[in-house]
Amino acid sequence: MKRILWIFFSVLFLPVYTFAGHLEPFKNIPVPEQNPQTAAKVELGKKLFFDRRLSGDGTTNCGTCHDPEMGYSDGLEISLHYPTTRNWRNSPTLYNVAFHKYQFHDGRAATLEDQALFPMMSAFELNQNLDYVEEEIRAVPEYVAAFTEVFGDGDTTKERIAMAIAAFERTIVSRDAPLDKYLAGDQSALSAEAEKGYALFIGKGKCTECHFGVNLIDDRFHALNVPENPEHLTDPRIAATRRFVAKVYHFEEYRTLADDPGRYLITKDMKDWKAFKTPTIREITKTAPYMHNGIFATLDEVIEFFNAGGGSGNTVLKPLQLTPEEKGQLKVFLEEGLVGAPLTMTYPKIP
Ligand code: HEC
Numbered sequence: 001m002k003r004i005l006w007i008f009f010s011v012l013f014l015p016v017y018t019f020a021g022h023l024e025p026f027k028n029i030p031v032p033e034q035n036p037q038t039a040a041k042v043e044l045g046k047k048l049f050f051d052r053r054l055s056g057d058g059t060t061n062c063g064t065c066h067d068p069e070m071g072y073s074d075g076l077e078i079s080l081h082y083p084t085t086r087n088w089r090n091s092p093t094l095y096n097v098a099f100h101k102y103q104f105h106d107g108r109a110a111t112l113e114d115q116a117l118f119p120m121m122s123a124f125e126l127n128q129n130l131d132y133v134e135e136e137i138r139a140v141p142e143y144v145a146a147f148t149e150v151f152g153d154g155d156t157t158k159e160r161i162a163m164a165i166a167a168f169e170r171t172i173v174s175r176d177a178p179l180d181k182y183l184a185g186d187q188s189a190l191s192a193e194a195e196k197g198y199a200l201f202i203g204k205g206k207c208t209e210c211h212f213g214v215n216l217i218d219d220r221f222h223a224l225n226v227p228e229n230p231e232h233l234t235d236p237r238i239a240a241t242r243r244f245v246a247k248v249y250h251f252e253e254y255r256t257l258a259d260d261p262g263r264y265l266i267t268k269d270m271k272d273w274k275a276f277k278t279p280t281i282r283e284i285t286k287t288a289p290y291m292h293n294g295i296f297a298t299l300d301e302v303i304e305f306f307n308a309g310g311g312s313g314n315t316v317l318k319p320l321q322l323t324p325e326e327k328g329q330l331k332v333f334l335e336e337g338l339v340g341a342p343l344t345m346t347y348p349k350i351p
């Protein structure tokens with residue numbers, strides 16, 4: 001009986017599982033009930049985002065590694081770091097992070113409110129003490145006034161700091177790209193080449209198996225086996241960071257861990273070994289280098305990787321057999337179709 005039921009359910013769900021998702025034009029940003037957006041909260045969050053008080057040595061802020069001028073990333077393979085340490089992963093763009101079901105390449109945080117405290121605490125990022133930062137912010141009268149306006153009193157708790165930063169992050173959106181206009185019925189929004197690239201994106205290229213919906217993601221993790229970044233093997237400071245994070249997440253053999261375990265670090269499920277989150281590809285021209293370890297410098301390399309059926313030994317992707325012309329068209333679509341209306345940043349005056 002159990003077996004029959006199993007077959008019944010497999011037949012029922014299998015087609016859904018393998019079905020490519022649909023693309024959708026941009027809609028409103030999701031906002032959690034517990035942290036409603038207000039103009040004053042967004043402004044406060046923006047100040048905190050760019051405030052160097054958030055770092056232990058007062059040299060860096062969130063914008064150091066998520067720089068608006070660099071697509072809210074930092075343009076490096078492996079992201080920037082706290083002095084004398086090194087980071088271990090590529091800094092992802094913050095465009096449309098509000099849409100994520102999971103934050104980080106391995107999805108170890110769920111909400112933006114949870115996520116914001118990680119880089120502050122992280123020994124190799126802002127390396128700040130959270131109790132201390134509460135007092136540092138409380139010592140600034142302008143901040144006490146702003147917290148009072150936003151939250152009803154001047155208590156500058158870490159939770160509120162995170163809420164304000166999250167509210168600001170929800171304003172970092174990529175919308176009104178040619179793809180959105182095209183999906184809304186404007187046939188002229190994509191050039192002839194980009195339109196052919198779009199057809200490949202949803203067809204022969206199979207990209208919409210994972211990059212779909214409003215934000216071109218599937219909220220899932222895949223082991224594509226992208227090539228290792230050799231720096232993981234050669235830089236002992238990266239090894240130190242990797243071992244540290246692995247220890248925090250109870251990875252038993254953290255001392256001998258030679259590469260990035262990806263989602264496995266969180267789930268300890270072998271199917272997640274080296275699986276990483278499908279990232280948004282909106283504003284993709286602004287956020288090179290690509291992948292969790294920045295191993296690809298150009299979109300050509302990324303397309304070549306998918307065309308070859310992904311990295312050696314992966315069981316997720318199959319070769320695509322795109323012609324050189326088709327690869328070019330796909331690239332034109334990625335370059336032209338996914339660039340949203342410009343988002344101009346007016347930098348805040350830090351009190
Ligand atoms: C020293 C560089 C650095 C600093 C400073 C930094 N970040 Fe990041 N950020 C990263 C890196 C690298 C990752 C990816 C880490 C991972 O996946 O393990 C990341 C990931 C994120 C993500 C997840 C995005 C996604 O697509 O999953 C968010 C959101 C974020 N950072 C916001 C912030 C905020 C807010 C601050 C300031 C409080 C901040 N970051 C400070 C480097 C930095």
Ligand code: HEC
Pocket residue numbers: 105201205206207208209210211221222224226276277278279280281284287289290291292293302303306307316317330
């Ligand atoms: C099986 C799911 C899957 C399919 C199919 C897929 N992708 Fe991805 N894509 C991912 C994942 C997962 C990553 C991140 C991998 C990593 O960080 O190591 C990614 C990364 C990317 C990136 C780099 C983004 C960045 O900011 O680093 C681009 C560009 C991209 N994909 C484009 C495409 C195109 C074009 C296609 C179709 C030819 C495609 N993808 C097919 C899952 C997929």
